[in-house]
Amino acid sequence: MTTELKMDVPQPRFLDQTQQGVLGKPIPRVDGALKVTGQATYAAEWQMDDMAHGVFVGAAIPKGHFTIDRDSIAGMDGFLGLYTDNLVRNSARGTLNTNPVQPGDRVDYLGQSIALVVAETFEQARDMAAALKVSYTRDDDAVTDLSEYDDWELKVGIELGDVDAAMDAAHKSVDLEYTTKGHNSGAMELHGSIASWDGDHVTVRSSLQMLGFNRNELADSLGVPPEQVRLLSPYVGGGFGSKLGIGPDSVGAAVAARDLGRPVRVVLTRPQVFDTTIRRTETRQHIRLAANQDGRLTGISHVNWQSNLPGEGHAEPVDAATRFLYAGENRYCAHYMARRNSPATGDVRSPGEAVGMLTLEAAMDELAEALEMDPIDLRIRNIPEVHPGNGKPISSNGMASSLRQGAEAFGWDQRQPTGTRREGEWLIGMGVAAAARANLLMPSSARVTLNPDATAVVETDMTDIGTGTYTILGQIAAETLGLPTESVTVHLGDSNFPTASGSGGSWGATSSGSSVLIAARAIRKTLAERMGCEEEALTLKDGMATGGNKRSALSELIDQPISEEGKIDKGKLTKGTHQAGYGAHFAEVAVNTVTGEVRVRRMLAAMAAGRILNEQTARSQVYGGQIWGIGSALHEGLEFDTRTGHIANHTLGEYYVPVHLDVGDLDVLFIDERDDMANPMQAKGIGELGFCGAAAAVANAIYNACGVRIRDFPATPDRIFPHL
Structure with missing residues (x-):
């Protein structure tokens, strides 16, 4: 029953x-x-009899059309097949249940999977993929450099009151611009699939996050009913959004296996993972905050500029937390979208808040300084009683408790004035930021x-x-x-x-x-x-x-x-209340006055996420968020070749992430809370909450240490040293 x-x-x-x-x-x-x-046993590790191997060929131009010379490899030892139809241009987004199919012979970005070569062995398939002759007709209107882009699509998210008037009448205000580089999920396990058919039924062992959606996506790609598709993903070695939707490996393996009548394994290389799975967009963000003499916000504006492939519907919800985190009667949020011939953007861990709260919480720190107010006090006095944009009641809000209890546990009262705490050639500082992430059922x-x-x-x-x-x-x-x-x-x-x-x-x-x-x-x-x-x-x-x-x-x-x-x-409470997890991040950093290097010495996260279901796994999730916060603040950033739109640092050897020596002592404090409106367990999600705001705490600590405000992230030494 x-x-x-x-x-x-x-x-x-x-x-x-x-x-x-x-x-x-x-x-x-x-x-x-x-x-x-x-x-x-992970997806690509299963062993099956008579298994063939496939390797993708990526496009060598950012936009145009291609023609493949099949005869250039058909005579090579081990050749089994070459496939260009029914593939996908880039990974789907999962929750939208859409399928970005390969558009015939058209190329939309450099690195796009345009053909799958299948052979008896992986080595043979790899060599054939390298030897395949492809001719291209390149379009002259490819958009690969946004520095002079002038065709932005505007979408206003919220407009209440008059922010301009609030800024004019403010006791203190800040008007700031920030930039963040794009991010890649970089899951440890590569994207890989093994497909096999039994009559008109296909079984695909793949690394996927959302099988209910993925089954429909794969069925759509193959032109079969969903009940003829079985997906197996018992172990997934990390996803962070990149495996939300069906990817080129799953579809390619299934297409080839159906044609050959034998199992086919397809595993993307690390550069192909960067090129063909979704990335987080780069952003430019403009934040304006207005406050009265009591430090209460009267105006909040958050506008961002981002990019995606032509035809893709996703937009990074950069202003997601800005809409509800703080009170303020005058509000404006909007985004501008550029259509760029580069890998598609989509959901990466903490979509929206990861980069949006980095800048919002950095701006709140600057406002606190302008008001000569403790940044914790500023945040607490601006906690809203209802959702400030739509008036919905808030199911529970543990931010004040997180800030207060976190400050006591971290030793916030020992924080020194900016630039005054020195240990040899190192300047030491503390920073704080709020954490918030909408809770979804x-x-x-x-x-x-x-x-x-x-x-x-x-x-x-x-x-x-x-x-x-x-x-x-x-x-x-x-x-x-x-x-x-x-x-x-x-x-x-x-x-x-x-x-x-x-x-x-x-x-x-x-x-x-x-x-x-x-x-x-x-x-x-x-x-x-x-x-x-x-x-x-x-x-x-x-x-x-x-x-x-x-x-x-x-x-x-x-x-x-x-x-x-x-x-x-979902039910009436889901629609009728605003639900979110809240928290606070604290960081202590050391900034080297000789090199501009930043070392994170310790971090503490105070999290209010309803009932904690397993203290150990929840703590581990927050550790991951803190570490990713360090990466966002100091290390991570996709670099593009502006001539081709290609990701230039598409390996983990050049896309820098924190390693052991980059991470200091981490601590997590769970705030006792129950949310009766969230679900029958009174629990809230914590996996992404532990990331939201973490990078801002590091950035604010850098300022407290050495007096340098970072507005272009990541905060690499070259962006710090010239201002010391």
Whole structure:
């Protein structure tokens, strides 16, 4: 049976009453041992009989048309096939369920996958891809340099009151421009797929985040019904948005396997990952803030300029947090879009807030200085009581608690005036920034089965991209059914299982976890009936049931498996309230007065994200956000060849990310909170919240250390040293 819950009313705190005591505990990941011993089989690692291998050929021009000389490689040893039809131009976005198909013989950016060469061995396919002769007709109107671009598309997001008038009347104001470079997800596991057909049914083992959407996307590409497609993604070695949608590897492998009648494996190289999967756009941002004598914001304006491929609908929501984070009656948010012949942009971890909160929180720091006010005080006094743009009630807001408790734990009272704390040739400073990320609920389903031997099985097509999904869903089922965690087995990443929310947008654990909770509670009702009591009066712990003045082992209550499916969906609360996770980031940095080098000595994140489902996995997620914040502030940035639009640093040898010595001591403080309007677990997403604002805390600490304001990111030494 299926039990569905729509979020129409606030949910009772059922999990505060359960007795097993495993939810929230820092339980290590159940799949951890498999991963560190190499026993977790990732998509491209599966071995299949008679498997062929495919390698993509990328376009050598930014815009135009191509013609392929098939005969140039057809006679080479091991040649099996050459495919140009039904491929995809770039990876899809997953949640939009759109498919960016390869437009015939047209090229839209340099590096675009225009052909797949398939051979008996990988080495043969690689050599054929290099030897394939391709002729091009290049269009003269390719847009590869935005320095003189003049065809911007304007979209106004919000316009309330009169920001210009607020700026004119302000006691203090700031009017600032920032730039951020583009980012790549850079997941450790390369994008790869193995496809095999059985009649008119295809099975694709791939590295994907959202199988419910991906199944439809692949079916659309192949021209078959979705029920003839099976996707398997039990282990995903990182995604961060790049694996939200179906990619060239999945489609190419399936196309070739259907034609050849044998399995085909396609794995993108690291440069191809940079070229053909989505990137975060570069931005130019203009922020204006106006405040009265009390430090209360009267005007907020956030305008940004960004780019994407022609025909792509995605726009980075740079102003996402600006719309709700602070009060202020006069507001304006808008973006300008350029159409550029470079790899497509899309969702990368914390889309919008990652770069938008970097600049907003840096601007708030400058406003605090202009007001001669502590930056924490400024933020707290501007926390809104309702959503400042639409008036919706806020379900819960833990930002003030995060700022206050975080400041105490970090030692904010020891912060010195700008440029005054020195240790030899190093200047030391502290910075703070708010954290905020909209909390989202997505439709999600899961099946839970309780067996007569007091073991349980959870089945859902939800994916684990390294976030601990296997462990967390097992904890939820164990807590609800009163079982030790080792008595629960979780099966994920199979599109034949009930369709989950997928991993993305920080909604995965809360959405899929809620569906597990609903299914497990349906089983509880059956057990309560057999015990002769209401579910509320039933206690389950360690495989024993107590209720109705009776006590019984679960194995004595059931003689055959009890299976229930749970489903969570949006409801009136989802639409009628504003829901977000909040927090605060603190950073201490050292700036070298001789070289301009910045070292992050320590960071603390105070996070208010509702009920914490697993303290260890949640802490790990925040660590990742802090580290990515360091990267955004100091290291990461895509570099483009303006002649061709090509990403010039498309390897991890040249696209710099933080390494061990770049990261100082990290600490995380969880603020006790429950959000009854979010979901039946009162939990909120934390995977992206831990990133939002982290880079701004580093940037603000740089200023406190040495007096240099960074407005062009990343803050490399050449942007700091000349101003010391």
